[in-house]
Amino acid sequence: MVDYIIDQNLAILAVNNPPVNALSHHVREGLVEGIKKANANDQVTAIVIIGKGKIFCSGADIREFSNHAAIKDPVLTSVGHTIENSGKPVISAIHGNALGGGLEVALFCHYRIASESARVGFPEVLIGILPGAEGTVRLPRLSGLSFAMDMIASGKQINAKDAFKHGILDKVCTGNILEEAKDFAKKVIGQPLDSRRLSRINVEDASNVDAVFEVALAQVKKKYKGQIAPIYCLKSVRNSAKMSFDKAAAEERRLITELMLGYQSIALRYSFFAERSASKWRLPCGASVNNTKPSKIESTGVIGAGTMGSGIAVCLIRAGIPVILVEKDPKMLEKGMETISGILDGSVKLKRMTPGQKAKCMEILKGATSLDKLSNVDLVIEAVYENLELKRQIFAQLDKVCKPSTLLCSNTSTLDIDKIASATNRPDKVVGTHFFAPAFIMRLLENVYGSKTSPTTVATVMELGRRIGKVTVLVKTCYGFVGNRTHQCFGAEASFLLEEGCLPQDIDQVLEEFGMAMGPFKVSDLSGIDVGWRIRQEVAKAAGFKLTTETRYHNGERISTVGDSLFEMGRYGIKTGKGWYKYDPTNLRKPVPDSDVADVILDHCAKMGLQRCKIPPQEIIERCLFAAVNECFRVLEERVAEKPEDIDVIWQYGFSFPRYAGGPMFYASQVGLKRVYERVCFYHEKFPYSSHWIPSDLLRKLASHSVEIPMSQWKEFVNGSKL
Numbered sequence: 001m002v003d004y005i006i007d008q009n010l011a012i013l014a015v016n017n018p019p020v021n022a023l024s025h026h027v028r029e030g031l032v033e034g035i036k037k038a039n040a041n042d043q044v045t046a047i048v049i050i051g052k053g054k055i056f057c058s059g060a061d062i063r064e065f066s067n068h069a070a071i072k073d074p075v076l077t078s079v080g081h082t083i084e085n086s087g088k089p090v091i092s093a094i095h096g097n098a099l100g101g102g103l104e105v106a107l108f109c110h111y112r113i114a115s116e117s118a119r120v121g122f123p124e125v126l127i128g129i130l131p132g133a134e135g136t137v138r139l140p141r142l143s144g145l146s147f148a149m150d151m152i153a154s155g156k157q158i159n160a161k162d163a164f165k166h167g168i169l170d171k172v173c174t175g176n177i178l179e180e181a182k183d184f185a186k187k188v189i190g191q192p193l194d195s196r197r198l199s200r201i202n203v204e205d206a207s208n209v210d211a212v213f214e215v216a217l218a219q220v221k222k223k224y225k226g227q228i229a230p231i232y233c234l235k236s237v238r239n240s241a242k243m244s245f246d247k248a249a250a251e252e253r254r255l256i257t258e259l260m261l262g263y264q265s266i267a268l269r270y271s272f273f274a275e276r277s278a279s280k281w282r283l284p285c286g287a288s289v290n291n292t293k294p295s296k297i298e299s300t301g302v303i304g305a306g307t308m309g310s311g312i313a314v315c316l317i318r319a320g321i322p323v324i325l326v327e328k329d330p331k332m333l334e335k336g337m338e339t340i341s342g343i344l345d346g347s348v349k350l351k352r353m354t355p356g357q358k359a360k361c362m363e364i365l366k367g368a369t370s371l372d373k374l375s376n377v378d379l380v381i382e383a384v385y386e387n388l389e390l391k392r393q394i395f396a397q398l399d400k401v402c403k404p405s406t407l408l409c410s411n412t413s414t415l416d417i418d419k420i421a422s423a424t425n426r427p428d429k430v431v432g433t434h435f436f437a438p439a440f441i442m443r444l445l446e447n448v449y450g451s452k453t454s455p456t457t458v459a460t461v462m463e464l465g466r467r468i469g470k471v472t473v474l475v476k477t478c479y480g481f482v483g484n485r486t487h488q489c490f491g492a493e494a495s496f497l498l499e500e501g502c503l504p505q506d507i508d509q510v511l512e513e514f515g516m517a518m519g520p521f522k523v524s525d526l527s528g529i530d531v532g533w534r535i536r537q538e539v540a541k542a543a544g545f546k547l548t549t550e551t552r553y554h555n556g557e558r559i560s561t562v563g564d565s566l567f568e569m570g571r572y573g574i575k576t577g578k579g580w581y582k583y584d585p586t587n588l589r590k591p592v593p594d595s596d597v598a599d600v601i602l603d604h605c606a607k608m609g610l611q612r613c614k615i616p617p618q619e620i621i622e623r624c625l626f627a628a629v630n631e632c633f634r635v636l637e638e639r640v641a642e643k644p645e646d647i648d649v650i651w652q653y654g655f656s657f658p659r660y661a662g663g664p665m666f667y668a669s670q671v672g673l674k675r676v677y678e679r680v681c682f683y684h685e686k687f688p689y690s691s692h693w694i695p696s697d698l699l700r701k702l703a704s705h706s707v708e709i710p711m712s713q714w715k716e717f718v719n720g721s722k723l
């Protein structure tokens, strides 16, 4: 796993552990052996460590963290000490990325050079730990405290030029990295090494440590609310300036061990692999990412220039994919084109794009008022409002207008893809591409296959998701798919809690303390109370009943209409300055609890004869989350989602479920399925008029086992395959 090559008087140690040269046990062994062998060879005058393939090194092998038997000697710090104590200069030659333990290997070396396109960073915090192989003690000795605290606590990667500026690199190279490393090595042969050993030098700005720490701590607490690891990162860097090198390193080891065993790190490591597993789609017929080729998509159409259509068009043109935006009303089309230009101006302002790049995006965007203009595109995404008849009409027309190979996608957030596909003669080429609002910001794309969607169509939209930078998950069609179907139960319970004793701010506060970025009522104000109202009206209309603020039950199902009362008062949320909260027009980001809303809720309860009482935070969490969890198990049982990880990724990226709590399925696994099942049964008995409390069969089966079944085996219990 580490190739040992002698090249004239140099020993080249090439880390060879595809795909990303993680520092697995054999790599660590190979590095120690290589350094020892080179030092024992009189012909060798210097040593170069390099990575084979596309990257220098991605850091420690994260899979080993959950398997303590794999963390065998030599551990990374002892590998590092062998490198640092080498009597011959060791140069790390970085290309691609040097991350985490990979950057630590470089910091153990006496010299570091990198290609100008290389990036370095300490992403450990993103998996809930800190750079525990002396990274927090070594980096400040090169870059100073403030920069080290920021880089380590944020997990951000920096480019080679910045790394050079902050003393991390000794040279940025423009030529072949290996050749440049060999030249560099020849120049440093014979130079004294002690001043190059970071363990022997001091932190220059150590006297400022307390002031630097306080500033960084205040920022970190605000930016990474609820997360433990960023604070530990700062503490460990602070130690580097307050203690001897060895003491600070020992303390770093204690801190990483504590973090590694904690819930947040276990959840974040799970999230790292869950996100990657989402792209590995598989259909029940056996077709999968491994055996199905996507079609080429070189041109697209987007139908509807409203909020969703414009946002989707931005995603496509930003990735260099030409778009024809179709809107039948010329004024609406013009407004849509202006919205798109405005969104891109925002990116230019934030320096995420240059004015030249914006111009290029706008060049590949064309407007049209008729579907006929889509005759030649490879893929169309329909983004009109949520109405099945309208969508069926559009798809029937597209089927006539578009070339036979064109894929027809719907941005529906709830409707059955089969019902849309049956309006065409190409149901195999019809698929759901459900973007989350605002589409140009939210990273999630929920792709939805129907009973006739072909594997090639699925492969193509999954690949499209990757191209436009989305985290893309594949699910099977059903009402609301995975995202909205399971989230609806969460929202319904939040509304019922209002009728039973809570105010919006009580519920938001508890769920934010749990880790949600925003509570459900703040989210509702942001997305618009009118949007929720319209959806509820459509659903009621389709089911043939009239929904009023007096409605409490339909078809034996409990309904809450408090939000509809706010709609009728014109309180649509932030857009009208009032919703579940009130907003000062000069500070729309700060929701203020409103006594008028409390009055509306109390009136509603009085009119309906509902008794109110104090509801403890634990019940708020259980009611919202376990209702959703139960539905998630049903989704798994019906194979709407193939694996629990897919559901968790949807909740993280679609509904800001805290990554450090894993997702509803991971959360349930940690609470224990027996306990979850017990509470679901308890609430089912208490609330017989909410079908989302009917316990899922799969949950019951899993909970009935005497030992907890690991998440990776839940699938095996679907369809009665295991009892």
Ligand SMILES: CC/C=C\CC(=O)SCCNC(=O)CCNC(=O)[C@H](O)C(C)(C)COP(=O)(O)OP(=O)(O)OC[C@H]1O[C@@H](n2cnc3c(N)ncnc32)[C@H](O)[C@@H]1OP(=O)(O)O
Binding pocket: 019, 020, 022, 058, 059, 060, 061, 062, 063, 076, 097, 099, 100, 101, 102, 123, 124, 127, 130, 131, 132, 133, 273, 276, 277
């Ligand atoms: C004592 C402790 C000392 C040190 C602590 C550490 O070093 S912790 C590890 C710190 N490093 C990281 O967190 C890096 C994580 N990896 C990445 O950011 C990206 O994978 C990377 C390296 C930028 C490459 O990105 P790319 O998009 O090209 O590939 P992808 O992410 O899909 O990864 C490819 C497969 O490699 C697996 N993988 C990546 N990094 C690691 C790792 N450090 N350990 C184990 N496995 C890793 C990844 O899961 C993919 O495999 P798959 O089977 O598809 O899941």
